[in-house]
Amino acid sequence: MKNRTLWAGASIVALCLGMAVFAPVFSPYPPQGQELTRAFSTPGRDHWLGQDRLGRDILSRVLFGARPSLLVGIGTVMFSLFIGLTVGTIAGYSKGLGDELFMRVVDILQAFPGILLSIALTAFMGPSIMNIIIALSVLGWVGYARVARGQALSIGSREYILAARAMGTGEARILFRHVIPNLLAPLIVQASFGMASAILAESSLSFLGLGAQDVPSWGKMISEGTEFLSQAPHLTIFPGMAIMIVVLGFTLLGEGLREAMDPHRQIA
Amino acid sequence: MKRFIFKRFLLAIPVIVGVSTLVFLLIHMIPGNPVEVMLGERALPADAERLRNELGLDRPLSIQYLNFLSGLARGNMGVSFFYRKPVLPAILERYPATLELTAASMCLALIIALPLGLLSARRPYSSTDRLSMLFSLFGATMPSFWLGPLLILIFAIHFDWLPVSGRENALSLILPSVTLGLGLSAILSRMIRSGLLEVLDQGYITAARARGAGESKVFLLHALRNALIPLITILGIQFGALLSGAIVTETIFSWPGIGRLLVQAIEARDYPLVQGCVLVIAISYIIVNLAVDILYAVVDPRVRYEK
Numbered sequence: 001m002k003n004r005t006l007w008a009g010a011s012i013v014a015l016c017l018g019m020a021v022f023a024p025v026f027s028p029y030p031p032q033g034q035e036l037t038r039a040f041s042t043p044g045r046d047h048w049l050g051q052d053r054l055g056r057d058i059l060s061r062v063l064f065g066a067r068p069s070l071l072v073g074i075g076t077v078m079f080s081l082f083i084g085l086t087v088g089t090i091a092g093y094s095k096g097l098g099d100e101l102f103m104r105v106v107d108i109l110q111a112f113p114g115i116l117l118s119i120a121l122t123a124f125m126g127p128s129i130m131n132i133i134i135a136l137s138v139l140g141w142v143g144y145a146r147v148a149r150g151q152a153l154s155i156g157s158r159e160y161i162l163a164a165r166a167m168g169t170g171e172a173r174i175l176f177r178h179v180i181p182n183l184l185a186p187l188i189v190q191a192s193f194g195m196a197s198a199i200l201a202e203s204s205l206s207f208l209g210l211g212a213q214d215v216p217s218w219g220k221m222i223s224e225g226t227e228f229l230s231q232a233p234h235l236t237i238f239p240g241m242a243i244m245i246v247v248l249g250f251t252l253l254g255e256g257l258r259e260a261m262d263p264h265r266q267i268a
Numbered sequence: 269m270k271r272f273i274f275k276r277f278l279l280a281i282p283v284i285v286g287v288s289t290l291v292f293l294l295i296h297m298i299p300g301n302p303v304e305v306m307l308g309e310r311a312l313p314a315d316a317e318r319l320r321n322e323l324g325l326d327r328p329l330s331i332q333y334l335n336f337l338s339g340l341a342r343g344n345m346g347v348s349f350f351y352r353k354p355v356l357p358a359i360l361e362r363y364p365a366t367l368e369l370t371a372a373s374m375c376l377a378l379i380i381a382l383p384l385g386l387l388s389a390r391r392p393y394s395s396t397d398r399l400s401m402l403f404s405l406f407g408a409t410m411p412s413f414w415l416g417p418l419l420i421l422i423f424a425i426h427f428d429w430l431p432v433s434g435r436e437n438a439l440s441l442i443l444p445s446v447t448l449g450l451g452l453s454a455i456l457s458r459m460i461r462s463g464l465l466e467v468l469d470q471g472y473i474t475a476a477r478a479r480g481a482g483e484s485k486v487f488l489l490h491a492l493r494n495a496l497i498p499l500i501t502i503l504g505i506q507f508g509a510l511l512s513g514a515i516v517t518e519t520i521f522s523w524p525g526i527g528r529l530l531v532q533a534i535e536a537r538d539y540p541l542v543q544g545c546v547l548v549i550a551i552s553y554i555i556v557n558l559a560v561d562i563l564y565a566v567v568d569p570r571v572r573y574e575k
Contacts, residue, residue: 108286111554116512120546121294123534138294200411204516207413208531219413226417226520230425240414247409 006256009192012249020066027060031216040232050234052224058234061216062242068129068217069246072202073195075133076140081191083137084144085180091145092152093179102149109142115201122210129212136201140194147190151183185261192254196247203243218243272565280558285337287550292336295543296329306349306537345547346540350533355544359526363548365435366525369517370510372441373449374503380453385460390487392465400457407454412513416447416520433522444521448513452506459502463495470494497568504560508553 019026028048035055043050049058091102121135155161156179164174205211206219218239225235303319304311320326324335339346345355388397423443424432431440467473468491476490477483515527522528526545533541 104282104286107283108290111283111287111557112290112508112550116515116546116549117294119512119515119530119534120291120542123537123542124295124539196409203411204413207516208519208534210534222411222414222417226420229417229421233421236414236417236421240411240418243411243414244406244409247411248405251405251409 003256003260005252006260009249009252009254009256012245013253016066016246016249017070019063020070023060023063023067027057027063029057029060031060031064032056033060040228040235042232043234049238050232052221052235053228053232058221058238061221062218062238065216065218065221065239065242066246068206068212068215069199069202069243071129072132072136073198073250075129076136076198076201077191077194079133079137080140080194081144081187083141084146085148085187087141088145088148088150089152089175089180089183092149093156093175095153095156099149102145106142106146109139112139115204118201118205119208119210122205127205127210127213132202132205132211135205136198140198143194144187144190147186148183151186152179155179155182189254189258189261192250192257196250196254199243199247199250269565273562276558276561280554283554284551287554288337288340288547289333291543291546291550292333295539296332340547345544348533348538348541348544350536350538350541355540358541359529359544359548362524362526362529365523366511366514366518366527368441369444369448369514369523369525370507372445373452373510374507376445376449377452377456380449381456381460384453384457385464386487386492388457388461389464389468392461397461400461404454404458407450410451412447412451413516413520415450416443416517419443419447420520433520435524440521444517444523447520448510448517451513452510455506456499456502459499460495463498464491467491467495497564500560500564500567504557507556511549511553 033056035051038047038051038055039053041047041051041055047057047059049062052058052061087102091099117139118132118135121138122131125131125135161174161178164178165171169177202211203217203219203222206217207223209220209223211217211219221239222236225232225237225239228235303316303323303325307316307319317326324332327335336346343356345359347353348355348358351358384400384403388400391397420432420443423430430443431437434440464487473486473490476486481490511527514523514525515530517523518525518527519531526549530542530545530549532538533545
């Protein structure tokens, strides 16, 4: 239990994943079930987190709301990681023209600030979970590719790679057996932070009305809640807390993993 | 120095052209038909054809691209479908409000981050440092579209100290800039802390102490000055984050800037206006980063002499 940050992060993440997977089991009511006579009721014994403007149970909606957020997070990270790892490793390992071209493309893509392109893309492609994943991955892969390139550049000139080449090992085998496994550690750390940013981005898109329409999502719940901020603040408070907890979990997990994988810190 | 500035300007041109090309391609290649959006699904084919011709959408993509680039070079970003007026003046009308909000948020972030970073670095791993770390963690994980409504609830609805929304007077700027700047202050305070701790390990700090300089003088005159140099780059990068963050913040507070205009353009499916807003924000980001590069070279001469 030395690395408390890692454990705290992993526990929160596990709890949130469990909440999302078993939402139908844990939810006391169906997330779309309406009870119009009890609209805006405050947290109580029957409805722990209260009810929204249509009398829907907020706790059930918060539990189900974890699904699109985590799905987008996992989808975006996997998609971006795959593209980033492939492009970055090839650019860094091959060097030369391919690497030069890669750096120019990165320059252009990094000129787009954060979520801006995702907003424009989702707006035109239409709001759906798949489209959000694509929109976030269009820029999302760049960060992973930069890390993979840097690692591949450094690993490519190490002695064990030269030794493998001297022994007649093929380039593809060197890449898959020696280069890629050795550059994964920093990418895993980045993936954890990437989950946190993807979840925040998905919630922002949902808040702007660009998220999945037919399922409860935290961003959309906050957006709906802001219309009734003075009479029913609980509509806004609870989904926001859920976002914060899950983002905190992935951030702590990332910090903990970084600590665990950094040999200097381990010695200290 | 002049050569360095000239070189940086030249390097920025292909990036601007690349960004413009990417925006054009993305907007033109993704599914969705602007004519159908403007006229509705039941429009007559003849009307649809006339509008396609009027908007130039019936021409080959390459011709549309060349027209787009030549228009852009002349400052013409097309005509808004919704407002029925040129895109660029509509955007420039809203630009000062966004700049005002972004600048205020950045100043606020620095005002919070500087003392926090200083205190943390002065006594690392103390309770003050841990508290500051906790603040950073919450600042970085708290979504602005949640923080904004909470601030409205407390300071505008409950205490009635500040306006809920709009841009009437200086007071209207407080809540939006806190919403936008708090996350940045969390990042900056940790960067100032780690920058200071790194600088405090350097030989010239030991030398200053050996010469008998007081701890405050060492800290503020020698350490802080050098620790702040890398912060210039971070501020440049974060400016882009603030600009895109402004989209959400402006929506929450009905702040009449580009962010709100972009959201309105998205809702109205106003393709030229969305394209224009995205481009203006991206180009602003490139220009700020160019300015930051030049400023960095002024502050740190080593940068100028690198190849």
